[in-house]
Amino acid sequence: MIPPATAPAFLADAGWGNAAIVPLAGDASFRRYFRVIDGGRRAVLMDAPPPHEDPRPFIAIAEHLLQDGFAAPRILARDLEQGLVLIEDFGDLRIKEHLEEEPAAELAVYARAIDLLADLHRLPPGDVPPYDRAVYQREAGLLTEWYCPAVGLDVGADAYVAAWDAVLPLVEQSASPVVTVLRDYHAENIMLIDGDASHGLGLLDFQDALAGHPAYDLVSLLQDARRDVPVAVEAAMIAHYKAVASPPADFDAAYAVLGAQRNAKIIGIFTRLWKRDGKPRYLSFLPRMWTLLERDLAHPALAPVAQWFATNIPADQRHQALQEFVPE
Structure with a gap:
């Protein structure tokens, strides 16, 4: 998977300008996921391209679950027009x-x-x-x-x-x-x-x-x-x-x-x-x-x-x- 062309600028604005972008996964939808690595920091980049995908429900429900004490990924940065969301990385152990x-x-x-x-x-x-x-x-x-x-x-x-x-x-x-x-x-x-x-x-x-x-x-x-x-x-x-x-x-x-x-x-x-x-x-x-x-x-x-x-x-x-x- 190739990261979206807008990803480097988005990550730079979010304070991850020097991060490497590594393919992580796709799923049954149009969403794709990449691991973002900057030294000892790691996060996950969600690519939810409009008009096929809308990341706003994910963000709203994540924030609701977090408020109720559940471990949903924290939202680190977002660009809704581009469909890019930087989220907490829970690792690889499913x-x-x-x-x-x-x-x-x-x-x-x-x-x-x-x-x-x-x-x-x-x-x-x-x-x-x-x-x-x-x-x-x-x-x-x-x-x-x-x-x-x-x-x-x-x-x-x-x-x-x-x-x-x-x-x-x-x-x-x-x-x-x-x-x-x-x-x-x-x-x-x-x-x-x-x-x-x-x-x-x-x-x-x-x-x-x-x-x-x-x-x-x-x-x-x-x-x-x-x-x-x-x-x-x-x-x-x-x-x-x-x-x-x-x-x-x-x-x-x-x-x-x-x-x-x-x-x-x-x-x-x-x-x-x-x-x-x-x-x-x-x-x-x-x-x-x-x-x-x-x-x-x-x-x-x-x-x-x-x-x-x-x-x-x-x-x-x-x-x-x-x-x-x-x-x-």
């Missing part, structure tokens, strides 16, 4: 890589991540839009918009919407509190950092936060699109969340509904990343996503949606990575 090296630490690390969520869910939501029916439906609809055409399926799109309309009230009318939903809370977006604050966990990639049901981020963590979380670990961590957060009796059903909604969305997104954005590597995640979705659909609360899938997407159109559809 939960994902840590557990690859220390698999025996899995339960302990996930328990810390659950405890952080429980702390977040005790607080009123931030000033973010609601996770409402329109958003749920738009996201779930990515499956019929992208996956189904990619595998040559002509499905009942109106019946799909109606099936979700039948199950989403369970989430919307839940007795659970409305909380800040980070929406991408998983092992690649949670950093292990020094200190005891916020359970020693640093938060990333929360710019799309909404106000919604507390089960969503639990699903994001425990039904990880990019990492296999053993079923036994998922069950143990749900039990741990219940022990520390005391959610209402409808929590398991809401967890299943939101799991199915999120996994259907991700199947659509990963197909879109291949078809539209030329990133076929995301196809390798689809078998995991179908397995997770089918587990959620087995819950009785998902009966209308499960019936739609049984009718419209046969089993032989699911457990595949679409590799046969990738052009030579």
Whole structure:
């Protein structure tokens, strides 16, 4: 990755004029990240180019999380017109890589991540839009918009919407509190950092936060699109969340509904990343996503949606990575 041409001047204005700029990462969006090194100082440069990206939600939510005592990156400098933000560097130790090296630490690390969520869910939501029916439906609809055409399926799109309309009230009318939903809370977006604050966990990639049901981020963590979380670990961590957060009796059903909604969305997104954005590597995640979705659909609360899938997407159109559809 080549840094944007405006980066040197931006860094000079921020007091980092002599810093080296080293590629760090890209993600599934248009955002790119670079490590900025100046002697013993390190920071991260976020390149969020307009009009594709707007860094203001990230900045606002980071400042909100910091105010509430969570470890979000501090904002060191910003140029909103250029889409450049200099942020605190949390290092390189993500939960994902840590557990690859220390698999025996899995339960302990996930328990810390659950405890952080429980702390977040005790607080009123931030000033973010609601996770409402329109958003749920738009996201779930990515499956019929992208996956189904990619595998040559002509499905009942109106019946799909109606099936979700039948199950989403369970989430919307839940007795659970409305909380800040980070929406991408998983092992690649949670950093292990020094200190005891916020359970020693640093938060990333929360710019799309909404106000919604507390089960969503639990699903994001425990039904990880990019990492296999053993079923036994998922069950143990749900039990741990219940022990520390005391959610209402409808929590398991809401967890299943939101799991199915999120996994259907991700199947659509990963197909879109291949078809539209030329990133076929995301196809390798689809078998995991179908397995997770089918587990959620087995819950009785998902009966209308499960019936739609049984009718419209046969089993032989699911457990595949679409590799046969990738052009030579």
